[in-house]
Amino acid sequence: MKKLILIDGNSIAYRAFFALPLLNNEKGVYTNAVYGFTTMLLKIIEEEKPTHMMVAFDAGKTTFRHKTYEDYKGGRQKTPPELSEQFALIRELLDAFNITRYEAENYEADDIIGTLAKDAEKDGWDVKVYSGDKDLLQLVSEKVTVALTRKGITSIEAYDEKMIDEKYGLTPKQIIDMKGLMGDSSDNIPGVPGIGEKTAIKLLKEFGTIENVLESVDKISGKKMKEKLEENREQALMSKELATIYLEVPNEMNLQDLSFGEYDSKKVVALFKELDFSSLISKFDEGEAVEKKELENINFDVVTEVKAEYLQNPSAMVVEVLDENYHQATIHGIALVNEKGRYYIPTDVALQSESFIEWAKDEDKKKWVFDAKRAVVALGWQGLLLDGVEFDLLMASYLLDPSLSSHEISDIVKRKGKGEVQEDEAIYGKGAKRSIPNEKELADHLVRKADAIFQLKEIFEEELKENEQLELFKDLEMPLSIVLGRMETTGVKVDTSQLKQMGEDLEERLQALEKHIFEHAGTEFNINSPKQLGEILFDKLGLPAIKKTKTGYSTSADVLEKLAEDHEIIQHILHYRQLGKLNSTYIEGLLKVIYQDTSKIHTRFNQALTQTGRLSSTDPNLQNIPIRLEEGRRIRKAFIPSEKGWKILAADYSQIELRVLAHIAGDDKLIDAFKHDMDIHTKTAMDVFHVNENEVTSSMRRSAKAVNFGIVYGISDYGLSQSLNISRKEAGEFIDRYLQSYPKVKEYMESSISNAREKGFVSTLLYRRRYLPDLTSRNFNKRSFAERTAMNTPIQGSAADIIKKAMIEMARRLESENLESRLLLQVHDELIFEVPEHELEKMLVLVPEVMEQAVTLQVPLKVDVSAGDTWYDAK
Structure with a gap:
């Protein structure tokens, strides 16, 4: 039996993007939509075992429906660039899996799916459609099932004719009439004002179709309802037309072209590696071993x-x-x-x-x-x-x-x-x-x-x-x-006993939190079970249910955070989850990688990995210890000197990327602020909000900080709105004010793109290059990512070069001055040393001196340095 899977590419990508937090790989490419799409794709392949597959995409903003109604889909917010950039990667993913993808000028993905579904149905194939859009329910038949995503993309609700009847009391074809009557704000289909889903279903159960409803207005009770239907007769019929999926999209494919089966797992694995989807790589056998070739003899x-x-x-x-x-x-x-x-x-x-x-x-x-x-x-x-x-x-x-x-x-x-x-x-x-x-x-x-x-x-x-x-x-x-x-x-030496003690302390904290949670709940339950937790919060305690899924209530972090003010139990649950992850991922994780014969962690620094030149570390990744949480910061207490009586010294570049930006852009206001050692975020708030220093509020400074760190990386109104929890309109206005306040930053952003387009690459202050061929791509998504990269690579890369230069010079000085002190770690913009007590005074002067003189910029480099018995105490 032939089984065809049809996927609404735009719909699933949107749902994946908004269901997952913004993720990016080592290169800075956003990947959350791709990751969500990939996990769903793998699940479909595993569970459905399709013989044929196709993913449909919208070809453009204008379709044949705009001739009927100019404002069709009007008022939709612009797609966040963080999402639009990922469509090219999703297409690349599908190509790696040898899954056919298709888009047709003047038509929507729904129309392509509808056409192919009906063609396959005529040939007796089983068809399953995946989307987040209810419109596609009109395609349901004896051979066609429509699976709608719920709770982002993690839960699927499959609709056959029986399910539609149970849920709506309608036939699949009547879904079109329902949409025509009630309209659809997401597609800007007007419908009949004042008629919602319940009323529409009631009318259709009685009269069958919109046309019958309009012909039977006299039989409908309620003066206002009659008036609405009479006044909006043409609009209702037009809305039904807009909601109807077109089933005769011209295409050059036949159903056999959609066959799915063999694909090169090496291509898939290579793409997963590029995207940093390490958790998915293990699912694949990377194919047969590479065959040996016959080579010419070589003498040795x-x-x-x-x-x-x-x-x-x-x-x-x-x-x-x-x-x-x-x-x-x-x-x-x-x-x-x-x-x-x-x-x-x-x-x-x-x-x-x-x-x-x-x-x-x-x-x-x-x-x-x-x-x-x-x-x-x-x-x-x-x-x-x-x-x-x-x-x-x-x-x-x-x-x-x-x-x-x-x-x-x-x-x-x-x-x-x-x-x-x-x-x-x-x-x-x-x-x-x-x-x-x-x-x-x-x-x-x-x-x-x-x-x-x-x-x-x-x-x-x-x-x-x-x-x-x-x-x-x-x-x-x-x-x-x-x-x-x-x-x-x-x-770097680790106090194993202290790390174990931290784990035991966290266990005690978790038990105490568990007790508080049970007291508030009035009963014991499995806190790690979303189903049981949902029943406690929403059924027993009566908290408002923000999201529901097929299996129960959503208890995701974003849902709980919105309920934080509603009940004391919520903060306890959020803290319980944080501490649980800290214990399992970091305490237990670090204990596994301590070398028994040295009592040390020997992390590996990746020097030839990132395109910006940034160093990263693995086995373990010491750059990922979550220091925003006090309990996470305390993990650094276990990192100690390897010699008795020595100290740990930490030296951290202060706002190095913003200083590099001030230098490269040549912006007078930023340069002046750094030269006078002003708080740069306060200064930005003063310039953007046009207030004096004493008038800058904590909220203003927080907004300024978010835009300072985000602007040069091409932060969008969407990205800033998420960071500050404000509307996209407010975020957009803030970005505009920032660029008006710092015109040379705006000039740098524009010139970095135009220069890179001309040369084909961008460079750091020390001539590290990053090639950007996609700057001339016709594909908007690829081009926009390349533009963002053109702006941020010179900044990130120059900051990386500066700390590398400082590391080399520090190693030379330690050797030339016969110092026993040792450089142990580099974490982001920070260098960590272990220092004998008799060298401490000298090192507290030498380290910032060397780091601050690593390069000469138009602004001074500033290094914060401190020392203590542990890495934690040194901060």
Whole structure:
């Protein structure tokens, strides 16, 4: 039996967007609508097992219905740009799944769905339509079911003929008449004023159709009702016409074109990785292992004793570590390639060779590598120091184009056509089948990697030079990779007992909150059960039900927050949820990643990941500890110095991105405010609201702060309205006033887009590039995201470059002044050190001095520095 699934793309995307909080990936791309759409799509595929699928989209704002009624869909608020930008990604998602998508000029998605549903029905197929729009209920028949989304997109209500009869007492065709009588504010269909759903249903049960109702006005009781129907006769008939789905949309497809089955899971997984949908990746088998190719022979020597002649200056080197988390990982072999030859050195031979150990740590012996940080850490765990790294192929590739999905050696070699290197997966396999091949095959693979590095070094340096990025590469990213490697190897000590105690304290707090909740509820129940909680809040306590679902009441955070003033129990429940997440995700999560032999956390810093140049950290992500909540901040109490009597010192750049904005835009008001060390948010409130400093209220400052941090990232009226809980109109007016107050900021925003459109890329102060091909795209969504990116990348990227420069200079100063203090972590705009007490006074002066002098801007950089017994106390 053929089963066709038809999805109303616009409707589901809208519902997903407003059901989920704004999410974005590492690159800053909004993804909440895509994520919601994806989860629903996966659920449909799993549960329905369709043979055919199609997703329909609206082609434009104007349809044939506008000829009938010019104001059709008039008054609708403009689609938030945060949503419109995601439609291109949803289309990309569908392409990855090989799901047909379609849109037709002059018609709506409903019309396309209706046409295909009826065609499939004639051929005896089973059809199921997914939408959030009741209009589609008119398509229901013996073979067509319509599934309407409820509670955002997490709950589905499926309508067949019986369900429509039970809910409305009508036939599917009468849904059109109901809409004609009652109208539809969302589509601006007028209907008959004063007639709502109940009245419309009552009239249709008695008379059958709008036409019969209008012909039988004399039989209808109630003078006002008769008058309304008489006065709006033509409007009612027009409304029915507008509400009727057109079932003969011309299209070039036939039903067989909609077949669904095979798709490339690798494409899906690659897209999920790009979108940071890590929780969804595990659902997919990434396909068969990459096949091995026949490569031309390459000559090399397998070394049994490291001789001086092998250790030439310079040499390309590969230190092979396969584990994603390369701390304490096994080194599977080392390869060297230089002017003298190609060599494979078994790990035990290298690690026991004094010649190799001395050569590795000699800064005058130049090494060319792939992923210097990984090599530094892998050798560091074995007690070997690596110095003299002059070239890193990974960082060179990343700097030349950070948007590339892969910077693996095999992919770089393919792009450049130099050498032959198999993909790692072809050599090692994947998943449970992952294994190390025989020594001959392993040696061949590693030597080819080292050979590629040796051949590509000059090519990449020449490209960096042409891009004016050689200085950025050599003076910033290369030394930084070594600094980060040392930081990872050093790690940060954690007081395990204190972390466990925090977990126990949180458990006690949770139990106390549970008791309060039960007292207010008058009974015990499962607080984590939405169904039981809903029954307590809305049935037992009688609180107003804001949202209902098929399975009961909605108890989502946004619903509870709206009820916070209505009953004491709500705040207890919200706090209970926060503490529960804190305990399970962070306390228990951190305890799992403490290295037993060091009592430290050795996070990994991602240097070649984000397109802005920002560093991130994984295993664990120390940038995500929720410090807005006091209980979250307290987790930092467990981060302590590794030496007795030492202190933790924290140094944080103050409003660095706004200072960079003031510099790049050259805005006199902002520059003057920073030079005079004014509170920038108060200053902005003064300028935007035209008040004196003493007249600035906390509400004004909060609004100014939101727009200060949002404006340069292309914040829309929708985004600001969500942040400040005000209307989109108010938010739009605020943004307009801001740009009038700071005309040079507006000028920067416009010029950054036009310059990027002309060049094809934007640059930071230190010439880091981000390419933006979508600036010239005909697709509005892609183009608008690229424009937002053109504005924010120079700001974010320059701030990232500044703190990187400060890290390198700090490492140099610590070494040149023979200080014992160690740089441990970088978290956002903050650097964390551990410091001996006798060096504390010096470091409290040295650290801000170095950080503030990292670069020279038109405004001073400002660093807040403090110290304490723990990371928490240092803030």
